[in-house]
Amino acid sequence: MSVEVNNETDWIIDPKVFADLGVWVMDQMRVSAQSDLSILFVDPEPIAELHERWMSLQGPTDVMSFPMDELRPGDDRALTEGCLGDIVICPWVAAQQAAAAGHSTMEEMLLLTIHGILHLLGYDHGTPEQERQMFGLQRQLLLTFFALRQGTSWIALVPDGAPDALAAYEERHGTDRQLGH
Template sequence: MDITFIDETAAVTPEKVQEIDDLLQFAADFLKLPDNTEMSVTFMDNAAIQIINRDYRGKDAPTDVISFALEEEGADEIPVVFDDEELADFPRMLGDIMISTERAKEQAAEYGHTYDRELGFLAVHGFLHINGYDHMTPEDEKEMFGLQKEILDAYGLKR
């Protein structure tokens, strides 16, 4: 899977980016995604993610992670349909994940675990969202959070 990383904070080390890349590659293998899958991860601060949260979700407060899935159809969108052979020529574009590193540090302290665990949790949480998982109903929440825990535990990133 090809992941584009953008660090708007200029504070995420190359080693930390590599750790998140390794975790998301593991998650992609876990979900059996095709090799030509693409996505992006942007690290930002609370102020930047608050603007996105306000503009796109109507919530004027910082949040920990926001995901924009490219494969979801909007209400008035017409689906573009290709046959399997045509689809094989195109990369699968999952979407974009934005993570507030400030919020990750705050939550790590609140929950009593490491920043690495929280950052990894947020990356996998956003990754599952851009793969069509959600937690709007109790059933969906159970499925998504169960899968999230399964991936993090299998990777070795436990609480």
């Protein structure tokens, strides 16, 4: 499995953690080892542009998924093979959500990575039943990933003196946002 991680923000993010998570989740979901995934971390402005263009919703969001080969989870007999797609994550929005939820930004970004992968595999949360299924699975995957890596310390932070890109975005465009992905 190939997981490419790129960071176009000022945030200090260890790409290996997200590559390892991507490989592990794809393995758990029975996606072929021949499959590819891309994870991109961006500032509020680029994700807001994607959000408007692809979802017709204003403002930055936390995560967006762009499937390539319409892969679905494999079963015990078959592995799903192909290019899974791209996940775009905004650490600034993740940090805001993490603070509101009472956990770390890193935990939020790992959760968003799993959430994005599940979307790429066809999961959705448009109905209460779909939401229960998808959110239950992403919680199970995240907790298992944490349990397997007990004692590992992960950080995601903005270097001292780096500008607050979300505050700058809101100053230019206002604070009205339509979350959705």
